[in-house]
Amino acid sequence: MSAFDKLHRFIFPNANVRGELVRLDESLNHIVHSYEYPVQIQRLLSQMAAATSLLTATLKFKGEIALQIQSKGPVSYAVINATHSQTLRGVARWDETLTSLPESFGELLTDAVLVITITPDEGERYQGVVALEKPTLAECLEEYFAQSEQLATRVRLMTDLQDPENAKGAGVLLQVLPTDASATDVSQATEFEHIATLTDTLTEEEMFALSVEEILHRLYHQEDVEVFPAQAVSFACTCSKERSAEALRHVEKAELLAIIEEEGAIKMNCQYCHTEYRFDSIDVEAIHNGNMPSSNTNQ
Known part of the structure; x- marks a missing residue:
């Protein structure tokens, strides 16, 4: 059984912080190999897929979430859709007249916005928009949470595209759990920054080579961590x-x-x-x- 295509949730009960870790391979390859995407777009879609999976895990109801990028740069459009049951699909559009694409996130997407749409099976649709003004998608998502929910959030997104036939994407999300007390409580903020600093030491090599159990132990062996059963992630299309x-x-x-x-x-x-x-x-x-x-x- 593959160690990938699973979402892992965990919490730090003493710090009032929750975490998620996802690693994708087969589900991601259905997306990045659906067209002859340049490697730069494969990287973008891989990061978006990992991010969408992490965000879908935050839903407290049945429904869908979509991360959509609209840009005036070489990549004009990219979207990943996911459901509460962790099924993913996605597509991107780019200027195919270009002989090469820039490597950096900012040059690939100029005058760009990220639209996050949450559609519950029952209830009203919610849509949030954030300008893509940070140098990475992860930092833009952190900005989104800071603006929309005022919750301290740390996002790490990684890709492994060394094997052209087997793209891999991964991500980690940490977030302060909302409480009756102020989210800016000094002790809570200190605990969050401590855990976030530990998380930032995780390398791409470790993310893709170690088991999730080894990753969590390496990062948080001195912390009190409660890990929940993993949830499978898969590619699925809702067309009919x-x-x-x-x-x-x-x-x-x-x-x-x-x-x-x-x-x-x-x-x-x-x-x-x-x-x-x-x-x-x-x-x-x-x-x-x-x-x-x-x-x-x-x-």
Whole structure:
């Protein structure tokens, strides 16, 4: 059984701090190898996937969370979607006319914002926006939590792209647990900084080579740490023929039939998993009569 594609939660009960550690490989490779992404974009998506997994673990309800970057730089768009059950999917768009891409986060994404969207299965959607003005994605996420929740947060994001066939991403998140007392309590802040300083000593080599048990022992063997059972992380796409049909329902029937007459069928491709859904004239008639085609019909 792989030691990766698992999210590990832990708390420091004496310090009122919680932590999460995630390491991805197979789930990540479904994302970074879905297109011929340059290594710079593979790195960005790997960091975003690890970060999204960590943020999804903070949800206290069933639902989805999305990290979306919008930029005027070489990478115009990147998004990772995740569910409360730790399923991930993602995609990026970039200027493919460029012969090379910059290496730094800031040059890859200029005039950029990070949009964090939380969509509960029940209840209202929440959206937060933070400018990507820090030199790393991790620091931008820390800024987001400082602005939106006023909670001390430390984020570490790492990637291992040495093997072109097996990309790896990982991350650690530490956060002060909200209490009735002020989050700026001096003793609590001191404890958090102490644990954060210990966490900052973790190297990429250790993150990807050691077991999680060894990592936690190496970092926090002098601390009181309670570790919870790991949660599996996987790639999964939420596309379906029903969802594609729902989109077509909002297009005039005559326009759809004209496309079918010219091209033989309407073809809709999922940008995440590349599944193709095909619709003929019978499907279009059914859609506009309120009878959606099901996924067990021919794609």
